[in-house]
Each structure stands twice: as C-alpha cells, then as structure tokens.
Amino acid sequence: MHIAFIGLGNMGGGMAANQVKAGHEVAAFDLSAQALDRAKAAGCLPVASVAEAVAKADAVVTMLPAGAHVRAVYAEQILPNAPKTALLIDCSTIDVESARAVGLQARELEFRFADAPVSGGTAAADAGTLAFMVGCDEGDFPAIEAVVQPMARAVIRAGDHGAGQAAKICNNMVLGISMLGVCEAFALAEKLGLDSERFFEIANQSSGQCWSLSTYCPWPGPVATAPSNRGYEGGFATAMMLKDLKLAQQAAAAAGAAAPMGAQAEGLYALFDRLGYGTKDFSGIVQMLRGRLDELA
C-alpha cells in the first residue's frame, strides 16, 4: 500500500516508521528538514511537498500540531491533490469544530475521512501501541482500522466525524484532573507524615486507585517507569496537557456543558507552564503543589 505521511515530529516519526515496518511504501513530508532526515533513516521516502506525497496515495495520514495546520493542509494541499480513492486519516489532536469542518469538506468532495486522534505518548508511537479513537462514517471504519493497525494496540470507533476528537479531549480532561488529585493526595500524605510507598500501596488497593496513581505515579519511587523517576523528563509535556484542557473548555463552552474541575485543572497547568515548566512532564506539577519547584531542574 502507498501511504502519504504528513507531519513527522515526536509522534509522527515513530508512527511512519511502523508503517514502513509493516511493509508499506511511505512517502513522507514535513516542513522540518531534520524530521525528514529521521524519516528517511527509518525507511520512508522523503518528498518535497504535500502534493507530491499524496499524489499516488492509497491512504494519507496526518500528524500535525493543531487545528489551523490541519485545516490549511487539507484545504490547500491534500484535497486538491490526492486521488479520490485515498483514505484520509487525521491523527492530530485538534478542536472538534475543525475536525467536523475538514470532515465535511472531504465528504463534499467524495473522500473518505476520519479524525483518529491517539492516546499514548511517544513511546507508544515508537512501539506501535497507540489507542486510536475514530470519528468516521460507519462503513469506512474497517478500511481505516486496517490502515492504522501497524501503529495501534486498540482502534475504537467513537462515532461520526468529530467524535474521535470529542473522545480524546474528554479522556484527557479525566487524566488532567485525576493527576492533580493524586498529586494533592501525595503532598498531603507527606505533610501528615505518611510513608509515600505505604500510601501508594494502600491507595492502589483502595478507591483512590486510578491510572495516574498506578501506572504514572507522580511521586518518585512506587512506579519505576514513571517520569517522576527521571526528573519529569520525557512523557507527556505540560504544554500538551494544557492544549488539551483548553480544547476541552472550548468544547464545553460551545456545547453548554459544565466542566468546572476541567477549568480549575487548566488554570493550574497554565500556572506551571508560565513558571517555565511547559516542557516537563505534566505529573511534575506535584512539585509546584508541594512548594518544591527548586527540586525541578
């Protein structure tokens, strides 16, 4: 299969490499020469433009920073140049409105389109173990599932165009809020003189158990693989979490939904970001809550 891959950054680089490993021919384009070089080293064919990448594509996968990039690349480059038979799959995390708008444009031109954002960070992108949440016409889902399979551990159809993005921001709002809850609990436990390992053991067997505690514990020690054990480097950047919480608030305002905890969480991550920690893993916010930012490099 001929795949065009647009956007070869932290996530897209690994995802494109997994399509090569699955035996597909991948024409790759990114504005960054460095990203293109990495894609070439992974076995992709680097090309000079989006138009060139999509010209012979059976499927087009995009992994771009935000809604404005996705709207522009689809309207100006992909839709005018891709064959009508190409499956168009946007894996970026963007606002629901942009996903619906691009989906509508694509449908009007008789393309099959899916918004298919992912959960799992760069490690999952490299390993091909991302979870995909897909918004598409029901009949298109099997073909979309087949294309993303080499990059996935789970592929779930959320509903029609925009539903993938809706699922993604709702999920990440849970994550942003639950992480703050776990951080506050550890900071309080410390003040109350509780041993952190013992508190972890208890909460992990009690009703406080959740992904933020069990798999991604923000307190160094209990979960060896968590970013808390490597100075909050790598993982999921605070700036990215902030972006997703902003998208959730934007969607809540547009839909008339109350999301006050999401708003509080957005405010706290925004403060952590303004203090200069936007590139640190979001669980590093525990050091702000402890009043120990001095322990963060």
Ligand code: NAD
């Ligand atoms: P990134 O900034 O590393 O990569 C984006 C790439 O897009 C860059 O290489 C950039 O040069 C390229 N690009 C921008 N405009 C372009 C254009 N017009 N044409 C071609 N290339 C263009 O970002 P990332 O971490 O790879 O994230 C990509 C998307 O995935 C974002 O929407 C992000 O929210 C989402 N996401 C990221 C993570 C994560 O942990 N990093 C996890 C899940 C989802």
